Amino acid sequence: MKVHYYPGCSLEGTAVEYDRSTRVVMAALGVELLEIEGWTCCGASAAEATDEWLALALPARNLALAERHPETRDVLVPCSACYLNLKHVEEKTRTDAQLRSTINTLLEGEDLRFEGRVRVRHLLDVLASDLGPAAIHPKVVRPLDGLRIAPYYGCQCLRPYAVFDDPEMPTSMEPLIRAVGAEVFPWPMGGRCCGASHMNTQPEVGITLVAGLLKAARGADVIVTVCPMCQMNLEAFQNSVSRSQHMDLHISVLYLPQLIGHAMGLPASDLGLGYNLALTEEWRHRVHAPAS
Amino acid sequence: MNPSAVADSTATHAFDDLEHVRQMIQSCIQCGTCTGSCPNAFAMDLTPRQLWRHVMLGQPAVVFGSRTFTLCSSCYYCTLRCPRGLPLTDAMHALKRLGARHRLTPHKASTAFYRQFMESVRRHGRVNELEFMTLYFADMKNPLLPLRYALLGLRLVAKGKLSLRWPMRRQRPLEAIFCKAVEREEGR
Numbered sequence: 001m002k003v004h005y006y007p008g009c010s011l012e013g014t015a016v017e018y019d020r021s022t023r024v025v026m027a028a029l030g031v032e033l034l035e036i037e038g039w040t041c042c043g044a045s046a047a048e049a050t051d052e053w054l055a056l057a058l059p060a061r062n063l064a065l066a067e068r069h070p071e072t073r074d075v076l077v078p079c080s081a082c083y084l085n086l087k088h089v090e091e092k093t094r095t096d097a098q099l100r101s102t103i104n105t106l107l108e109g110e111d112l113r114f115e116g117r118v119r120v121r122h123l124l125d126v127l128a129s130d131l132g133p134a135a136i137h138p139k140v141v142r143p144l145d146g147l148r149i150a151p152y153y154g155c156q157c158l159r160p161y162a163v164f165d166d167p168e169m170p171t172s173m174e175p176l177i178r179a180v181g182a183e184v185f186p187w188p189m190g191g192r193c194c195g196a197s198h199m200n201t202q203p204e205v206g207i208t209l210v211a212g213l214l215k216a217a218r219g220a221d222v223i224v225t226v227c228p229m230c231q232m233n234l235e236a237f238q239n240s241v242s243r244s245q246h247m248d249l250h251i252s253v254l255y256l257p258q259l260i261g262h263a264m265g266l267p268a269s270d271l272g273l274g275y276n277l278a279l280t281e282e283w284r285h286r287v288h289a290p291a292s
Numbered sequence: 293m294n295p296s297a298v299a300d301s302t303a304t305h306a307f308d309d310l311e312h313v314r315q316m317i318q319s320c321i322q323c324g325t326c327t328g329s330c331p332n333a334f335a336m337d338l339t340p341r342q343l344w345r346h347v348m349l350g351q352p353a354v355v356f357g358s359r360t361f362t363l364c365s366s367c368y369y370c371t372l373r374c375p376r377g378l379p380l381t382d383a384m385h386a387l388k389r390l391g392a393r394h395r396l397t398p399h400k401a402s403t404a405f406y407r408q409f410m411e412s413v414r415r416h417g418r419v420n421e422l423e424f425m426t427l428y429f430a431d432m433k434n435p436l437l438p439l440r441y442a443l444l445g446l447r448l449v450a451k452g453k454l455s456l457r458w459p460m461r462r463q464r465p466l467e468a469i470f471c472k473a474v475e476r477e478e479g480r
Contacts, residue, residue: 009419014453040417040466045366046409049388049402053473054410061469106476109468159368160381167372193331193367201402202363203440205335209365236444275451 001130003121004066004075005033008082008228009041015079015228017272021257022078022123024270028139028261029131033076036065042085045197056092056099057106059085063120064112078123078257080227081196084156086120091161122157124226124256125164128172133179141265143181147286149259150185150220151177152213154230155193167191173224173256180263185220189213194233210234211241214249222252222283224259231255235278252276252283262287309390310352316383319376320344326370326380336360340370340380347383361387362402393477404431417465421454 011019026033039062047055063086066075077083093100093116104113127136151173158167165172170191174184194213199206210233217223225231235253242249254276261271268274327339338346338358346354355361364384371381391399392406408427412419425445429438448454 012418013421013455014448016453038465041413041419043413044409044419046406046413048366048385049406050392050410051473051477052386052389053476054470055385057469057473058413058466061466102476106469106472109472155365155367155369160371162372193365193369195331196365196367197405198332198363198365200441201405202335205332205363208334209331236447275453277447277451 001030002032002034002072003126004069004072004118005035006039006042006062006066006075006077006082006086007035008039008077008079009044010079010082010228014232015255017258017275018078018228018231018255020270020272021255021261024266025257025261025264026076028264028266029135031076031126031131034069034071036062036075038065042082044081044085047085053103053106055085056089056103059089060093060103060114061107061110061112062086063089063118064107064114066118067113067115070117073117073119074121074126075118076121076123076126078226079229080122080154080156081229083120083122084161087161087163089114090116090118090120122164122226124153124157124172127176127256127260129164133175136176136260136264137179139264140180142263142287144259144263144287145181147182147222148185148220149177149182150187150217150223151190152194152223152225152230152234153190154225154227155191155196157226158191173226176256176260177224180260182259182263185217187216187220189216194230196229196233199233199237206233207237207241207244210237211245211249214238214241214251215245215247217251218249220251221286222254222259224254224256226256232277235276238278250280251278252280253278309393310347310350310355313383313386313390314347314350316386317344317347317378317380320348320378321376323375325373325375329369329373330364331367331369332363332365336363344380344383355387356391356396357398359398362391362399364388401432404428407431414466414470415462415464416459417463420459422456423459 007019043055043058047058153170158165158170177184195206195209223234238250258271322341324341327333327341330340333339338360343360361384366381368381374380392403405428408431409424411427412424
């Protein structure tokens with residue numbers, strides 16, 4: 001299987017371990033990633049809040065670059081915010097030829113055209129729908145027996161487009177967690193909001209949302225995420241949230257491909273496990289991952 | 293927030309633009325499903341349902357005097373559940389754009405955050421996190437603000453996730469797209 005690969009800006013910076021683990025796990029599962037040459041920012045949540053046309057043109061530029069290479073239709077995106085920005089353009093232009101032609105006038109300067117031939121796919125969608133336990137389970141050499149995993153989906157891979165999962169009660173991660181030998185920690189928070197960039201501009205609101213998630217995860221060993229923003233919010237503020245809630249809310253937080261890759265026996269350095277901000281002693285002890 | 297805070301001359305243009313947002317939500321039946329679904333409603337001065345009511349009534353001073361739309365974290369629960377199928381999250385984004393375009397003071401923090409993010413993208417094609425946050429601090433003109441980020445910043449640097457190298461090359465690979473998009477947005 002071949003797919004175009006759009007890493008996005010976070011995966012070059014604060015989410016470098018998400019990029020590394022995605023690349024090695026997909027390679028180990030036989031998926032070839034064709035990184036989009038010359039990709040640029042999708043606009044994140046900033047374009048839609050400042051300029052309507054940039055919010056469409058920036059993702060469209062990347063899709064147009066992918067279309068230059070017709071080996072595959074699928075564009076793999078691990079970051080949920082990037083995924084939704086690219087998906088918006090795919091969905092909105094599908095039924096609106098006029099919109100697509102307006103977007104194309106914005107791309108003219110670069111001699112690019114977006115034809116609508118590509119399909120934007122979230123990493124979780126490809127892992128759960130195309131590969132699934134059948135591909136992963138036979139490669140598990142370090143089963144994570146007894147580890148209780150809280151699957152955290154966040155918002156933007158689920159809503160507003162219900163592409164591969166139930167947008168309110170998501171379950172697509174559960175077979176993958178069982179495939180690596182772990183238990184699914186039952187909690188109702190999988191699709192709740194982590195506060196996104198509120199942690200920067202409205203910290204008191206962000207802290208409240210993260211506290212709700214960390215409290216609900218008590219009893220789990222690990223929270224697994226599929227988005228750099230969710231990962232950062234859940235792992236980076238555990239000290240201050242624990243203080244504000246007067247309880248110990250520390251818990252290991254991993255990206256899904258890090259968890260799968262670890263079970264598949266891939267080395268911790270290849271999975272970027274040294275970059276995580278919240279790996280507890282218990283995680284290190286339970287899975288014998290080397291300390292960073 | 294006091295409506296008079298935005299009732300200055302620059303704000304009146306934003307008021308004209310509210311009609312565009314009103315059209316997006318004009319079939320709202322005020323059922324409140326949006327409010328019941330919103331993870332940030334607890335922190336809002338107007339609930340989402342109340343905000344849409346003021347938009348429908350054409351009351352820009354109330355709408356832009358409220359911090360409700362800056363508290364939308366784009367979780368899309370309201371859009372998913374709205375029984376009228378209204379693009380409520382998109383309408384929140386439209387309000388954010390009006391707040392940003394007219395530089396309305398009550399929304400300064402989030403507007404500066406988004407604007408400086410886009411400035412870094414415009415310079416390099418991809419966002420540079422160090423440059424973007426530095427531009428944001430400068431824009432906010434609050435010498436204490438960087439302290440809030442100092443601890444996390446140091447942890448990220450220690451982990452090797454945040455480069456302290458200031459980006460030197462300015463290729464501006466997206467300049468043509470930015471110029472055309474801005475032209476189009478202003479001509480709307």
